[in-house]
Amino acid sequence: xxxxxxxxxxxxxxxxxxxxxxxxxxxxxxxxxxxxxxxxxxxxxxxxxxxxxxxxxxxxxxxxxxxxxxxxxxxxxxxxxxxxxxxxxxxxxxxxxxxxxxxxxxxxxxxxxxxxxxxxxxxxxxxxxxxxxxxxxxxxxxxxxxxxxxxxxxxxx
Amino acid sequence: xxxxxxxxxxxxxxxxxxxxxxxxxxxxxxxxxxxxxxxxxxxxxxxxxxxxxxxxxxxxxxxxxxxxxxxxxxxxxxxxxxxxxxxxxxxxxxxxxxxxxxxxxxxxxxxxxxxxxxxxxxxxxxxxxxxxxxxxxxxxxxxxxxxxxxxxxxxxx
DNA sequence: GCCGTCTTACTCGGATAGGTCTTGTCCGAGTTGGCGTGG
DNA sequence: CCACGCCAACTCGGACAAGACCTATCCGAGTAAGACGGC
Numbered sequence: 001x002x003x004x005x006x007x008x009x010x011x012x013x014x015x016x017x018x019x020x021x022x023x024x025x026x027x028x029x030x031x032x033x034x035x036x037x038x039x040x041x042x043x044x045x046x047x048x049x050x051x052x053x054x055x056x057x058x059x060x061x062x063x064x065x066x067x068x069x070x071x072x073x074x075x076x077x078x079x080x081x082x083x084x085x086x087x088x089x090x091x092x093x094x095x096x097x098x099x100x101x102x103x104x105x106x107x108x109x110x111x112x113x114x115x116x117x118x119x120x121x122x123x124x125x126x127x128x129x130x131x132x133x134x135x136x137x138x139x140x141x142x143x144x145x146x147x148x149x150x151x152x153x154x155x156x157x
Numbered sequence: 158x159x160x161x162x163x164x165x166x167x168x169x170x171x172x173x174x175x176x177x178x179x180x181x182x183x184x185x186x187x188x189x190x191x192x193x194x195x196x197x198x199x200x201x202x203x204x205x206x207x208x209x210x211x212x213x214x215x216x217x218x219x220x221x222x223x224x225x226x227x228x229x230x231x232x233x234x235x236x237x238x239x240x241x242x243x244x245x246x247x248x249x250x251x252x253x254x255x256x257x258x259x260x261x262x263x264x265x266x267x268x269x270x271x272x273x274x275x276x277x278x279x280x281x282x283x284x285x286x287x288x289x290x291x292x293x294x295x296x297x298x299x300x301x302x303x304x305x306x307x308x309x310x311x312x313x314x
Numbered sequence: 315g316c317c318g319t320c321t322t323a324c325t326c327g328g329a330t331a332g333g334t335c336t337t338g339t340c341c342g343a344g345t346t347g348g349c350g351t352g353g
Numbered sequence: 354c355c356a357c358g359c360c361a362a363c364t365c366g367g368a369c370a371a372g373a374c375c376t377a378t379c380c381g382a383g384t385a386a387g388a389c390g391g392c
Binding site: 002003004036037038039042056057058059060061 | 375376377378379383384385386387
Binding site: 007087088115119 | 251269280281
């Protein structure tokens with residue numbers, strides 16, 4: 001899994017704490033977490049394409065949340081950054097090899113291995129989809145929002 | 158996720174169907190699924206190191222299952238081939254950046270993002286660990302074992 | 315004083331290299347099975 | 354006929370390249386803000 005998943009989630013949370021008043025430039029977010037600025041942009045762009053963030057061009061531009069935190073699940077962020085592909089991909093190797101008829105009736109039902117992997121993937125996705133950004137904000141220690149806003153104000157000078 | 162996971166699972170199932178009487182060489186397994194022989198060896202070696210397969214050297218050698226199918230979970234195979242690492246790795250970027258004290262009390266508790274990802278990973282692993290090779294064998298279409306043995310006998314000539 | 319226009323600086327966005335991991339391949343060490351020879 | 358030793362073939366095992374994906378970077382297009390001049 002790409003490291004950008006972690007970046008994306010933390011950036012979304014920070015943007016939620018800061019609020020929608022001023023958008024936050026990618027360079028400032030990179031400074032915030034000590035990440036490579038030019039590369040973090042790519043992650044934020046992916047989130048924008050997915051409709052999770054909203055990019056504001058021009059001077060005083062930047063990024064802000066495009067939806068309410070309660071309407072963005074962890075799964076949404078992960079799909080936006082890492083792509084929608086299932087980590088396991090069944091290539092149907094059971095049908096390959098000499099002496100195998102691909103049109104045999106046993107191949108009408110999906111391969112048992114694929115089924116198990118798919119169920120596990122589903123459990124994983126269900127867990128990630130059951131938590132929203134709002135949940136993460138609530139589970140933060142008391143005063144975190146205040147500290148974040150204060151630190152941001154100090155950063156802007 | 159590595160493609161070898163699929164290979165490893167199918168190989169284990171085939172070895173289970175063939176039975177422990179004769180070990181099956183890697184080259185023949187590669188032929189069976191039309192896979193690159195030299196590379197499949199690497200996958201089988203990993204399964205051997207994990208104690209799932211047993212390698213028999215010398216002429217008429219090959220690989221066989223080292224344990225009962227009921228004692229090998231899908232998770233075991235996946236860990237053996239893909240490694241035990243969690244796909245998500247928390248790098249604690251929340252502690253980075255200017256104006257943050259890493260020894261602050263809020264960092265004593267694990268980061269909420271990490272916790273969610275960990276729970277999802279746990280759900281995924283639990284699902285994979287709940288299915289054994291024996292389950293997969295049972296869920297196969299009727300007559301699959303017979304067909305496999307027959308095809309193998311024909312392949313040996 | 316106010317409005318319109320221009321410049322300017324800042325922002326995002328996609329196109330462009332480098333590093334690391336997965337994929338793929340090769341050849342050597344070790345072992346077993348078969349064969350020949352001697353008793 | 355049986356046992357022993359030798360040879361040869363086959364197998365696994367780890368060391369060695371190629372390709373793909375993730376990581377990282379740069380520069381250009383577009384836009385909003387601010388400054389300037391005219392009314």
